Amino acid sequence: MKNDFSWIISPCAKTSFLQDYFEQNILHIKRNDLHSFDQCSSLDIVAAWLANAVDPVPYQVVLEDNTTTLAAARYMHIRALPGNVRLNYGIDIETVFRLFSEGKVNIAFKNIQGQLPMLDDLTAALTEELNCSCESQLYFTPPTGVPTYPRYETADMFILQITGSRKWKIYQGPISLPLPSQANQPFDLSQQSLIHQCITQPGDTLYIPRGFIWESFPLEQTAVFAAVKFTFPTYLRLILDILKDIGNTAGTLRETAFLNDLEDNNSLKKAANLLGEKIETQFNTTTFDNLSGKRRPPHNRPSSCDPQTLKAMLTALASLHAND
Template sequence: MGMSHMEKDVIAWILDIQDSEGFFSKYRGTKWFHARATNRERFADLLSIDALDRILGTNGIRHPDIRLVSADQKIPPSEYVWRDRMVDPAKVARLFESGATVIFGGLHDRHEGVRKLCTRVTRQVSAQTQTNIYLTPPGSQGFKPHWDTHDVFVLQIEGSKRWRIYEGGPIRPLKNQKFNPQIHNAGEITEEFTLNAGEALYVPRGMMHAATTTDETSLHITLGVLTYTWADLLIDCISEITERSAAWRANLPPGFYRPKVQSELQDSFKELIEGLPDEMDLPLVTKERQLRFEAHHRPRITDNLNQAMQASSLKETDAVKWRSETAASIEIRGERIVLQNGNTREIEFPIAARNTLEILLSEKSLVTKEIDDDLDWPSRKIVLEKLIREGLLSNESIR
């Protein structure tokens, strides 16, 4: 499957399946999934060891954005950073050669391909995403058996790793229920397999696992999905209600913890809880939460100035395209239509621009005079110019 499929259904693209519906209904949150592949270069366009070498040597990265780990021993940061916590690339390379795993944290803030991957997964699964990049020398292990408190998709870029799935581990652990090697032990091995370059693996939170490199250097992306739960939704709903309902902001009675006050407390609390379904604004709360998720991966656009300077020169023969890295939604407010981009940015247009915006949001390349909306060219040009200046639309005729 090509990169175009990545834009339409990124989970299916990662797992090399036709569509992700079956994955979400049968595997997500409950079962691991090994996506086997015959094309070892399937993820080669995403990231490479050469790209990591450039980032390490030129980006001035500080600890803990780069960490070194080994299952056999602790590696203190003092062994590979200068006094200002800046990472010393030469020391990192020497420790890697000696068997240490190099972890690049938060590379989605430094590498465009990884950022786009996170953005698309965030949009599809409606959850915050993050990445750790693991570069492991041959025959080494970064971590002993453990579980994570978030779901992970592992994309094997180069080399291979021998994976083991173990019994044990909590069901759907919370963020604060982290693995502790001092008190938690892995159970029996239930599955063992090799994850080769071009293949992917899904591991739900709480599932015990470990991986060791084979006889070749391994590079993989671990994409973490910080699951949004029913409990999280309830907390968000109550927070939103509290802002507009004085009843939820009332003080508790004095001595509320005492047994003789418990009956009164329970009656009052029950009354508030029973009114929740009628008071909750689910569309508002869920929309704001999704916008917050997407705001974590803001677009990195390199031609804003050039596009803005030439916006007024837009011609009917020019081709324009919505920037796929900029998520947006539209909302009707009376005689105005509001374009929401991120959780704080709103851009208003006359209601007559509705069809134009809906067509543009399809993310197709369109010749401006062929946009089948209800506007004449002067009116359409005003809308398009504004979107170009806002960094949401690109004039593809500008190079």
């Protein structure tokens, strides 16, 4: 079995996914195959991870209730070091199992690179094929307990239901296509529109675009699911990268902006025109096509930056900095 992009969205075709769902809509793929993700994890692996985490390990064990992430002091051994330094050196296994068995917490494993070959292969394939950065997390949830707390994602995400079943509610978020820097945007869930509900069974995939809010509920089954998050370069990120290069090569843009120049607008127009020309030139390069075009159907790839698009991008950029 090839753990790549086509596999994770099958039987949905790649072109259909990119045109109809990517960055737009939730997609729930029902596979009716209980063993699709058998290689991802098992309860034995989860138990071993918890047992090993009583000592320092490369991954992170995090406990969550239905409102937030629990403070480490509630379930970890913490050692005080000189200089008012506190070191987490392993979980309190009895506390973790007690809270979990009482249904008070869900367990999340983060920074799990190198722990599960199947997930490592999948994230490597997504990174290569989609030109994105990926990270994966694993969640272990009790059969009767608290839901996951509502969270707002700034990365696109695939949920892989490995064992058990979960109910999902997905809401419209406060910002469309948010940047990573907007991760802490506050929201009132009661004011957000519920746009999708579903139940995932073992083998199912659930795609949630960035900017949406999600929460997940137990269905009287111990469940394990993986969250594979992936982040792409945005137009804004490419513009900011280009601006760094332009600043090093265009002397006109490094000239002092005197107030009288701004008032008569000539120097400002000259600088703006030069900036627009250089950005448009960069947007026509093979480098840009390689960065942004690999994840889109051929007819959706931007072959050039038309004046209207360029103006909109520059206006958005100026507005962003004006609000800083």
